Amino acid sequence: MAEHSKTHVVLSDVLPDGYIGYAGNLEVSVRFELTEANGLRTESRASTDAPTLCNFKTHKYCNFDGGADTRDYYLRVKVDQLRPGGNDCIPTGEIAAVPGSRFDFKKSDSFFSGNFEELDHSFCLNESGYIAAAFSSTRSYIWCELMTADPGLQVYTGQAASAPPIGPFAGNLLEPQIWPFAPNQPEFHGAVLHPGEFCVQPSVFRLTKRGAGLNACAPEKSHRPHRLAGWVPETYGSGQSDVRHSTY
Numbered sequence: 496m497a498e499h500s501k502t503h504v505v506l507s508d509v510l511p512d513g514y515i516g517y518a519g520n521l522e523v524s525v526r527f528e529l530t531e532a533n534g535l536r537t538e539s540r541a542s543t544d545a546p547t548l549c550n551f552k553t554h555k556y557c558n559f560d561g562g563a564d565t566r567d568y569y570l571r572v573k574v575d576q577l578r579p580g581g582n583d584c585i586p587t588g589e590i591a592a593v594p595g596s597r598f599d600f601k602k603s604d605s606f607f608s609g610n611f612e613e614l615d616h617s618f619c620l621n622e623s624g625y626i627a628a629a630f631s632s633t634r635s636y637i638w639c640e641l642m643t644a645d646p647g648l649q650v651y652t653g654q655a656a657s658a659p660p661i662g663p664f665a666g667n668l669l670e671p672q673i674w675p676f677a678p679n680q681p682e683f684h685g686a687v688l689h690p691g692e693f694c695v696q697p698s699v700f701r702l703t704k705r706g707a708g709l710n711a712c713a714p715e716k717s718h719r720p721h722r723l724a725g726w727v728p729e730t731y732g733s734g735q736s737d738v739r740h741s742t743y
């Protein structure tokens with residue numbers, strides 16, 4: 496533990512050259528912080544002394560009512576494209592249009608159970624630093640907003656969970672990241688970190704609770720872009736491609 500206070504903690508580590516096959520000594524830290532806007536901010540930072548792959552991500556399973564199945568949650572993801580995967584879930588390199596498909600979760604009335612049986616898909620986010628996705632429980636009326644600087648978002652419905660008493664579909668996961676399989680797809684956002692650069696990947700999950708009723712569960716109908724309190728994108732750069740890999 497590198498530092499801590501009543502509202503934050505910073506964990507750090509050094510992954511030595513050759514660790515699990517990756518080149519370079521990678522200095523890594525991750526900061527978890529409770530914000531005044533009722534959010535949990537996660538920020539990973541990394542630097543290296545040799546070119547290496549770097550793509551850290553949050554991995555938070557969310558269940559907002561204690562139920563055994565979260566497939567009746569509402570979901571909204573503000574995207575126009577996704578990266579389809581094969582049978583092994585590895586992206587094929589195809590860019591698929593989202594509007595009008597069963598993966599179109601831009602409307603507030605998109606029910607999880609109404610569009611698919613399960614999800615483990617990579618969506619291409621439209622904007623950096625704005626609210627990119629939201630989902631909510633139809634029982635507790637707790638609503639979660641996600642904002643991230645990463646270009647991709649993996650949405651996973653927990654269908655393979657098997658750690659009793661937690662079973663399949665007992666939690667949902669919104670996982671901001673660089674697009675999977677990026678090192679093998681030249682047109683994807685790069686995941687290679689070079690010496691003299693640093694990788695910064697911030698995200699914020701904010702929770703709110705609303706009154707009873709399905710309208711309270713559904714994400715807001717307005718799609719006007721708005722930033723969460725405390726977000727300072729200038730700290731990380733001005734675009735998706737330079738947010739994460741910046742020179743000192």
